[in-house]
Amino acid sequence: MYKLYFFLLCAMLCTSCSKKYKIEGTSSVSMLDGKMLFIKIPVGDKLVNIDSAEVIHGLFEMQGKVDSTVLASLYMDDECIMPLVIEPGHIDIQIDNAGITIKGTPLNDCFNDFVVQKNSLDDRAYEVEREESRMIMDGKDLQTVHQEIQKKRDEIATEMNQLAKTFIQDNYENVLGPGLFIMLGNSMPYPFLTPLMQEIIDAAPEAFKNNYMVKEYVSVARENMSHAPLH
Known part of the structure; x- marks a missing residue:
């Protein structure tokens, strides 16, 4: 009987541990020392602080319980620095002059891989613009x-x-x-559906379409598009 109780206690403790997150961060950016960092999540039409930490000698730490996995944002004062996923496990944040890396849990690792690929494409786009300037300076035909x-x-x-x-x-x-779908939408001057976003919606399962943020965005976007002037 004692062994059974001990096993159940261990199982309960493991379950409890699996429902917690711990964020450990390092920063090599000296201007961040003494600054407060906040984790904010969307609740209705507002952003709510769920955790915070002061950067002290390049280090900061946060921890808490996870009722459900949620996409949050890391803020410094009122400035959004980077999205991150609050999920059970150990989340590692590294901040330096090159940018921010958030890894350690499955979804954060997944998002980090996406960010790395996007940054690579951004770098290529920047180089294309520089190439255009060089070609013009070299006197090549403008057309x-x-x-x-x-x-x-x-x-x-x-x-x-x-x-x-x-x-x-x-x-x-x-x-x-x-x-990410909402991030694409937020990059627009006002809510509307690009051909890419429409493709994503058309192929999406019901769970995605019924996500409250997606559903609200699509509804507003379609209303805006129905009132748009025809060309």
Whole structure:
């Protein structure tokens, strides 16, 4: 009987541990020392602080319980620094002059891989713009420059769209899929559905379509599009 109680106690403790998160962060950016970092999650139409920590000598730490996995944002004061997933486990955040890396749990690792690929495409896009300037400075024909550069821009844009589409589809049924979809929407001047977003919605399972953020965005976007002037 004692062994049974001991086993049940261990099982309860393991279950309890699995429902907690711990964030350990390091920063090599000296200006962050003494700053407060906040974890915020969307609740209705507001952002609510669920945790915070002060950066002391380049280190900060947060921990708490996880009722459900949620896509949150890391804030410094009122500035959003980076999205992250609050899920059970150990989350490692590294901040340096090159950027922010958030890893350690399955969904954060997944999102980090996406960010790395997107950053690589962003770097290529930046190089294309520099190449255009060099070609013009070298006196090349402007029409030729435009054609060559536009072709490269279109190629990168296609890769960007495919990256986002594949990532969302691979994560339709966890918080990352709806989260990135809303990020795409927030990059627009007002809610509407691009052809890419419409493709994502058309192929999505009901769980994704019924996500409250996705459902609200799509509803507002379609209403806006129904009132848009015809060209």
